[in-house]
Amino acid sequence: MKTLLAVVERVGGLAVVFVGVTFVIYVMVFALPGDPIRALGGDRPLSDAVVRALRAEYHLDEPLWQQYTRYIGGLFRGDFGTTFTGQSVGEQMASRWPVTVTLALSAWVLEIVVGIGLGVVSALTRGTLIDKAILGGTIVASAIPVFVVGVTLQLVFAVRLDLVPVAGVTAGWPTAYVLPAIVIALFGLASVSRLTRASLLENLSSDYVRTAKAKGLAPGRVIGVHVMRNSLIPTATFLATDLGYLLGGTVIIEGIFNLPGVGNLLFGAIRAHEGATVVGISTALILVFLVTSLLVDAIHALLDPRVRR
The missing domain is CATH 1.10.3720.10 (MetI-like)
Structure with a gap:
């Protein structure tokens, strides 16, 4: 019983570490200045309508905590995300x-x-x-x-x-x-x-x-x-x-x-x-x-x- 409790405690601790570290990384990457959607256009600026559509498609118009929650939910399905070019x-x-x-x-x-x-x-x-x-x-x-x-x-x-x-x-x-x-x-x-x-x-x-x-x-x-x-x-x-x-x-x-x-x-x-x-x-x-x-x-x-x- 003690061994089982120790294992559960250890796994629980690692789960907390996982959530904490991934959240910090997520915030550091997506909260930085700059708009990755507009960067897709390169030398040809995208129209505001296209930018809004792409931001909605990739959920970038949602609050950061909601984006992270959606990302964690995808991980349970084996989904590590999709690039802005549509690649898994x-x-x-x-x-x-x-x-x-x-x-x-x-x-x-x-x-x-x-x-x-x-x-x-x-x-x-x-x-x-x-x-x-x-x-x-x-x-x-x-x-x-x-x-x-x-x-x-x-x-x-x-x-x-x-x-x-x-x-x-x-x-x-x-x-x-x-x-x-x-x-x-x-x-x-x-x-x-x-x-x-x-x-x-x-x-x-x-x-x-x-x-x-x-x-x-x-x-x-x-x-x-x-x-x-x-x-x-x-x-x-x-x-x-x-x-x-x-x-x-x-x-x-x-x-x-x-x-x-x-x-x-x-x-x-x-x-x-x-x-x-x-x-x-x-x-x-x-x-x-x-x-x-x-x-x-x-x-x-x-x-x-x-x-x-």
Whole structure:
């Protein structure tokens, strides 16, 4: 019963967050100065009659709170809105999600494999040159802005060395995704590595590790079975949360490498002042963050029995 109440409370809290954040985004997009309907005419101004008709068609003549209520009602029917050119935002996103998901999962796998691997090596070689090199490398990776890394690697490996495509996804996976995935994964990889190292060092000095060694268990079994499980709790929590960031934080990289994903669609919608698309994509990304937040709680409870008590 306590577990059910906790789940209901958690879902209720996330629902409040969803309504609050989406309302703020909606207001920020549609309450800004300027008339998107008149902007449709470009160099040819629309007549007042046409402007009134279009505003009525897209419900822009209604109060802002009423527009938002209508938008939320549409979400329950799977409708993320319609652009001023008559295109469905949901259909636009559906054609772009595969690219974004492929890129995010590729970067996520790199974070898991390389990040945890470096963290384990760094912890087991504490104080050595290898440990210092890994720590220094992760600090550098975290300090350099992602767009600088992206442009630099693109220039070196795509333009100069011609090892990977410069832009686009024509070459398919993994060729077209490997370089942008590395760029996105660098920051998270550095965090995973340092987090794994710190957690491993903390658990290696714990009483249960000394007890296991005193019972004659092999060092590989002590580290691989007992230490790693407890050490990966904070790492797994971070990785689950980071997956949400990867799915929603690829706008800059998709722009640099011209990848036709959701991030690139969002960037184009902002430039074109297409409010419905901006709000629709933002809503979808918020849902992704909220779902990953629930997954974080589930993973934490699965790995740490104390959370379930």
